[in-house]
Structure formats: C-alpha cells, structure tokens
Amino acid sequence: MTTRPARFVLDQRGGNVALDLFVVDQHLGTVLDSALAPTGVTASVYAVYGQLVQAPATPGQLSETLGIRPTTLSGYLATMQRSGHVTRVRNERDGRSWLLELTAPGLAKAEECRQVVGRVVRRINAGIGSADEVLRVREVLARVDDAVTAALDET
Secondary structure: OOOOOOOOOOOOOOOOOHEEEEEEHHHHHHHHHHHHHOOOOOHHHHHHHHHHHHOOOOHHHHHHHHHHHHHHHHHHHHHHOOOOEEEEOOOOOOOEEEEEEEEEHHHHHHHHHHHHHHHHHHHHHHOOOOHHHHHHHHHHHHHHHHHHHHHHHHH
C-alpha cells in the first residue's frame, strides 16, 4: 500500500500557512542539527558561517540577511569567536560598526559543515522532485518571505 503525500503540512482544523511554516522550520532544524552534530556546529550557527564564507559582513547585515535577532546573533558570534573562527575589525567604511570575517580555522569548519549540509539538501531536493520543481518551491518560498516581511512592516 502506498501512502499519498500530505496535502498540507498540518492538515487539521485551524491549520494555516504560518503554522505549516513553523512546523517545517522545526523539522528542518532537527534534520540539520542532527546531521551537523559531529561538527559541533548547530544549523543556526552554520547559517552565519555560510554567509561569512560569501564575504565579510557587519552584524547588522547578517541579522538582516538571515532574519536573526541581533541578541541571538550576538550569542552565535561569541561562540564562533571563542572557537577562533571569526575575527572582528573596525569597518573601514563606517568606523562605528564591526566587520566580521572567518579565520582560516573558521573557513575550514565552514567547509566541513557545507559538505554535511550539502548531503542533506540533496536528499531534500530529491524528495521534492526535479530541478524545475525545486526551483518552483524556492520561488514560492521567496513569495512567502515577501509576505511575511510585509506583515512585519505592518505590525
């Protein structure tokens, strides 16, 4: 007997997009945290590594890009600094802020984690379907994010 995929994440009375997204976020965090456990890095902290691999950034830029509250980001950065994975230097363009950059050990840790996360992402993508289907899901998620951030602006 084959089971049909669920029509909604939570197909129950009172279900809604916000609750579905909350549940998906919890499931994804569990999968990523479990896969990343041997690296000693959580999924949330890996998101910061992933951004700093792209380019140095200020805490404000990271907070905005990742949607992480500044106080939460502070804790992540403190953990990364204690590990010797990130340095803070005065931002030359704006002497009032700090520019964060991964150190050589931080880059190595980011690469170790990237390989782990890549395996998880490939399994998730395969579960979604073709490359075109994955692209469509990402496009819908971008629309959802736009709607969520617009709702935030209205509160």
